[in-house]
Amino acid sequence: MRRRRLLCILLLPALLLTACWDRTQLEDRYYVIGLGLDRHPSGKLLVSAQLAMAQLLAAGLLRGAAEPTESAVACRTLSTVAESIPQAMRILNASLTRSLTLKHLRAVVIGEDLGREGVEPYLMELWRHPESRGTELIAQARNDYAYRLLQECQPLGEINLSRVPEGYLLQQKRYHLAPPVRLHQFMIRMGVSGADPFLPSTALNSGIDRDPVELEAELESARAGELERVGGNRVEFLGTAIYRKDRLKGFLTVDETQLLLALRGEMGKAYVTFPDPITPERKVTLRFQQENLPRYRASFRDGAPHVNVDLLFEGEVLAVPGGTDYVPPAARGRLEAAAAREAERIIWPLLDKLRMWEADPVGFGLLFRGRFRDRDQWLAYKWEERVKELGVDVSVKMRIRRYGLHTGPDRTRGGR
Amino acid sequence: MTLLSAQLSHPILLFPIQTIGNGTWIAVLLAGLLAILLYWPAAAALQRLGHGNLIDLARQAGGAPGEMAVALILGAALVFDAGAVMRETAEMTISFAYPHTPQTFAMVAVTMCALYGSSGRTVGIIRLGRLFLPGLLLTVLLVIAGSVGWGEPRFLLPLWGTGLQRILGDQVPLLSLFLPVLFPLLSVGEARDRQHLVRSGAVALGAYTALLSATTVVYLMAFPLPVGGSVAFPLHFMSRLTIGGRFLERLDGIWLCIWAFGTAIYLSAILHMAATALAGAFAFPSHRVAILPLGALAATVALFPPDMGRVLVDHFAAAPLFAAVAFGLPQALILLARLRRRGART
Numbered sequence: 001m002r003r004r005r006l007l008c009i010l011l012l013p014a015l016l017l018t019a020c021w022d023r024t025q026l027e028d029r030y031y032v033i034g035l036g037l038d039r040h041p042s043g044k045l046l047v048s049a050q051l052a053m054a055q056l057l058a059a060g061l062l063r064g065a066a067e068p069t070e071s072a073v074a075c076r077t078l079s080t081v082a083e084s085i086p087q088a089m090r091i092l093n094a095s096l097t098r099s100l101t102l103k104h105l106r107a108v109v110i111g112e113d114l115g116r117e118g119v120e121p122y123l124m125e126l127w128r129h130p131e132s133r134g135t136e137l138i139a140q141a142r143n144d145y146a147y148r149l150l151q152e153c154q155p156l157g158e159i160n161l162s163r164v165p166e167g168y169l170l171q172q173k174r175y176h177l178a179p180p181v182r183l184h185q186f187m188i189r190m191g192v193s194g195a196d197p198f199l200p201s202t203a204l205n206s207g208i209d210r211d212p213v214e215l216e217a218e219l220e221s222a223r224a225g226e227l228e229r230v231g232g233n234r235v236e237f238l239g240t241a242i243y244r245k246d247r248l249k250g251f252l253t254v255d256e257t258q259l260l261l262a263l264r265g266e267m268g269k270a271y272v273t274f275p276d277p278i279t280p281e282r283k284v285t286l287r288f289q290q291e292n293l294p295r296y297r298a299s300f301r302d303g304a305p306h307v308n309v310d311l312l313f314e315g316e317v318l319a320v321p322g323g324t325d326y327v328p329p330a331a332r333g334r335l336e337a338a339a340a341r342e343a344e345r346i347i348w349p350l351l352d353k354l355r356m357w358e359a360d361p362v363g364f365g366l367l368f369r370g371r372f373r374d375r376d377q378w379l380a381y382k383w384e385e386r387v388k389e390l391g392v393d394v395s396v397k398m399r400i401r402r403y404g405l406h407t408g409p410d411r412t413r414g415g416r
Numbered sequence: 417m418t419l420l421s422a423q424l425s426h427p428i429l430l431f432p433i434q435t436i437g438n439g440t441w442i443a444v445l446l447a448g449l450l451a452i453l454l455y456w457p458a459a460a461a462l463q464r465l466g467h468g469n470l471i472d473l474a475r476q477a478g479g480a481p482g483e484m485a486v487a488l489i490l491g492a493a494l495v496f497d498a499g500a501v502m503r504e505t506a507e508m509t510i511s512f513a514y515p516h517t518p519q520t521f522a523m524v525a526v527t528m529c530a531l532y533g534s535s536g537r538t539v540g541i542i543r544l545g546r547l548f549l550p551g552l553l554l555t556v557l558l559v560i561a562g563s564v565g566w567g568e569p570r571f572l573l574p575l576w577g578t579g580l581q582r583i584l585g586d587q588v589p590l591l592s593l594f595l596p597v598l599f600p601l602l603s604v605g606e607a608r609d610r611q612h613l614v615r616s617g618a619v620a621l622g623a624y625t626a627l628l629s630a631t632t633v634v635y636l637m638a639f640p641l642p643v644g645g646s647v648a649f650p651l652h653f654m655s656r657l658t659i660g661g662r663f664l665e666r667l668d669g670i671w672l673c674i675w676a677f678g679t680a681i682y683l684s685a686i687l688h689m690a691a692t693a694l695a696g697a698f699a700f701p702s703h704r705v706a707i708l709p710l711g712a713l714a715a716t717v718a719l720f721p722p723d724m725g726r727v728l729v730d731h732f733a734a735a736p737l738f739a740a741v742a743f744g745l746p747q748a749l750i751l752l753a754r755l756r757r758r759g760a761r762t
Contacts, residue, residue, distance in 0.1 A: 130515050133656045135665070184566060184638075184657060191643045192571060366570035374579040375437045375641070 030096055031104040032089075033075065033161045034153075035136075036146030037122055038111030040081045045122060046111070047088030048079040048147035049100060052161045075161040077150045085125045102131040106165040108138045108183060109146035109202065115241065115248030120190060123246075127187055134184035137165045140241030142203040142224045142251055152204055153235045168237060172200070176270050177254050178224070178237045179261055190246050194365030194383050198260070201241040201251050204234050221253035221346075242359050245384070249357035256350045259343060262311055263362045263394070265293040271318075277338035278331065279322030286339055288315035291399060298367035306391040307364050315339060316402040327407050332400050339398040347394050358387045417620035418545030419596035419685050421552050421627065422678035425651045426504050428593055429632060431732040434645040436586055439577025441632040446583065447590035448625025451743065452618055455597050458746035459614040461753075462604045469605040470598070470746060471696035477752035486745065487697030490598070493734075493741040494690035495710055497595060498683055499717025500731040502527060505679050507724045512652050513672055523718060526680055531711045533684025534691065535704050538603045541685050552678050555671045556627065559651060560634045562658030567637025592738035593628065594621060596682070601746060602689050648728065651675070687711060 034050030053074040078095075082088035089100050108126065110119055126132050141149050155164050172180045178200030189197035203225030207215075215228045222228075224238040240252040240260060252260060261267040273285045295310040317326060317335075326335045354361065365383040372378035433440050462473060474486035506522035514522070533541060576583065600617035607613040635650045638657065647653050652675075655668040690710050691703035700706060721727045 130511055133666075134653075135657060135659055188567075188571075188638075188640055188643050192640045194570075363568070363570070366568065366573070369570060369573035370575065372574050374574050374576050376578060378574055 024099075028098050030098045030100050031162075032100055032102050033104060033164075034077075034107045034109065034150050035085075035102070035105055035126075036077075036079070036109045036111065036141075036150045037085075037114055037119070038145045038147055039113040039117055042081065044081045044083060045085070045088065045114075046079060046081055046145070046147060047085055047092075048077055048150050049089070049092055050075050050077045050150045050153075050161065051100070052104070074159050077147065079147050085122065085129070102126075102129060104162065105132060105136050106162055108136050109141055109149055110138070110199070110248075111141050111146040112143060112248065113145075115140055115243070118246045119248075120246035123183065123187060123190075127183065132183070134182065134187070136183045137168065138181055138183050138186050138199055139178075139202045139237065140199040140248060140251075142201045142239075142241070144204055144225075148204060149202055149235050153233065155233045172237075173268060176258055176261060176268050177239075178202075178257060179240055179266070189363075190243070192366075193379060194360070194369050195363035196245060196359045196361050197243045198361040199241040199243065200237050201239045202235060202237045205229065205236050206234075208232060208234055221255040223251050223253050240361075242354065242357055242361055244357060244359040249359050250353065252350065252353070255346050256353075259346050259350055260361060262290060262313070262343075263294060263309060263347070265290065272339065272342055274338065274342040276320065276322040276324060277334045278324045282320075282322035284317065284322070284335065285319040286315040286400075287318050288313045288339070288398065290314075296364075296367050298364070298371070301391060304389040304391060305364070305368055305386055307367060307393070309392065309394045311343070311394060311396045313339075313343070313396070313398045314401045315398055316404065317400060318404060325408055326400065327403060336398045336400055339400075340396040343396045343398070344394065347396070351392050351394070355388055355390070358384075360387050360390070364390060364392065417616075417623055418549045418552060418678065419599055419682050420594065420620055420624035421549070421556065422675070422682040423593065423596075424556055424628065424631060425508070425649065425675035425678065426501060427648045427650070427728055429628075429635075429650065430645070430648060430728060432586060432590060433632075433636070433641070435578065436582050437577030437641055437645075438572050438574060438636055439579070439583045441629045441636065442576070443583040443586055443590055444593070444629045444632055445625060447587050447593065448621060448629070450587060451591055451594040451597065451625070452621045454591075454743040454747060455594075455621060456618055458601060458743075458750060459604070459617055461750045462601060462746075463610045463614050465605075469603065469692075469696065470601045470749065471693055472605065473746070473749045473753055474697070477749045477756060482752075483697045486749065487693040489745065490602075490693040490741060491690045491710070493595075493738055494598075494686050494693075495714050496717055496734060497731075497738060498530070498686045498690070498710075498714040499720070500727060500734075501679065501683060501686070502530075502714060503718035503721065503724075503727045504731070505676065506718070507727065508649050508652060509672070509676070511724075512649065513669070520719075523715065526676065526683065527711060527715055529680040530683030530687055531707060533680060534687035534711075535707045536684075536688075538606050538688065538692075541681065541688060542603075545681055545685075548678065548681060551674055553627075555655075555674050556631065556651070558667075559655045559658055559671065560631055562660070563634050563638045563654040566657050567634070567640065569637060571637050571640035572633065588739050589732065589735035590739075591743055592735035594624075595738045595742045596685065597621065597742050598689055599685055602692050648724070683714075687714065 031052045032049045033052045036048035038046035040046040053076060078092050080088050080091045082091055093100055127134060158164055169180050172178060181199050186197045189195050201224040205225050205227055208230055210230055212230045222238060224236055227236055227238060239254050240257045242249050242252060258267055258270040267290050269287055269289045271287050273283050276282045276284045291312045291314040297308040299306050324331060326332050369378055429440060436443050465473060471483055471487055475483040502523055505526050506519050509522045510517055510519060597617060600613050604610050604613055635654060636644055638654060639647055655671045658667055659665045687707060687710055691706035694706045695703040721730055
């Protein structure tokens, strides 16, 4: 007890040792929660800061849900043109009575123009900034400016802006519609040799005000901004933006995103709907996840890098509108084979796209790093130029493990 | 162990990572092993000496001039290290926590604490270090655990980094990481149980080597090269990445307090060692006499470099000197003392 008391006394001067010099109260600050980075037509940087209006949150920042009378997130978005992010912050402060701070920055959105031109210098500014932590979520705007996404973002039932990134993370954990990426992860993948970065893509959906009967009936895989839906937030997070080092190369659909994450061994639970192998006019829906981490075998074939990937999924039958009983082993085997073919059907075009973009978001290059004697030898190999020669073979296996709460066919009577 | 671990929050591996790359953690393991191999005979020789320390050994080896020369060399090296650490602490505070704090103020707090700590007896520093060690280790281990998930083990490949030659060639500057090993060598004479103190030094070297190597592995996974070669304060950067869900983040504010206190203990010990060495050689009535001048000298050294980059470059440039002082000097003194004894006998 005496030692503990002594330790507490000793730790008190530690507060002084940190050189705390001045104080800035909460009410002297505007907290930037979201930051948008765009290329302005003038060639300069268009910086947009989404500020949390803490004073409008009656119960403080921790409150998540809106009162029935409230209909909008308590935030404002300010924009300016500048040479750099710190300069933009300085300019934006001119009209404010509280000083802006990035200490609670939760999300960074990059406009498509800026992404295609190269983001490294601007993100380095942010990463170097003493107030940035590297844990901010980062997303890529598709077909749009980042500032428009910040302005239009009105999540349903939310008033506290800082709750939005957390809600987004939770959604991605459950449904894997877009990969959650933080600034630090993006930055290190941008720099490391043998892998390329990627980001969740986000866009404005212009069709959410339609009459629901006007929705397109074709349920093909979508990219951000293309979802057939009505109502909700105009901003949606869907699919992946693929980078080659610091330049945006293209966008993946939601299904491609799931398989990209599977190739990386990061796929959680995903959903797939495909033609019923026994009743092809109907479609079955499975929820599946990776049973094991992918097995990679890297080799050189005729001097070119080659990787074999074995993917093993386990699935749960969610819907069988065709009414087939998939519990018997023979039928189950056909369903497993069909599900594996469906995954492969998505993987091959995905790999073709990545080869075309000469990007390696899976990190196949990392498999080859260990085959080189030292770093200089590896760098001399110039992986970034070899990506287009990379051969990939993928073998997919699916095991159906569960059938929901009913093990028999999807019908209540003898037949449909 | 506290003195060694307190260095973890400082930019001790910035340049080794730039030159050795992914192989730095292996180089650290080898340097640790080498440090134990060099420390043990010196410590054992001092233990046999009875109530004497490194300065007494210097007297045996080179008489009064030798004793003074050794004390001056030790004092200069330690004051230079203290100055660099003071400045790094101030820069670290300004960079990570309080960008609006004046640099001098950031230095004053830690310097005052170091002056007070070093003016006490050796046993006080040892007790304080012992009391503080669990907290310090806990923060480092939590930061390591919190950073593991940010990296990929494959980032550590190629395993040898820039090559085995580099790993072996950079051992001398890496030995400077174990400079606090001088503490048991300078205080062994005061210890009641000298054998215990000597053994503790070796155990601390081994444990610190493992901890530093593990920290380096995790750092290189979370900050792979080339990014990892430009982060000045790795542990602080890693601490910012530690997230334990919605309600457990931004713990780095607490870590900063603990590491600042660790740095104060480190500086206390370094100044204490320098003062003890000079007091022994120049027959001061007490080591306290030298504390204030040495503190002033260290503060001057701290303010001398024009910018943070220069501090890091100078500190690393002096690494071979620190290694020579910590490991070469005791070995040379043992050899000279032995030769002198043999000469006297014949």
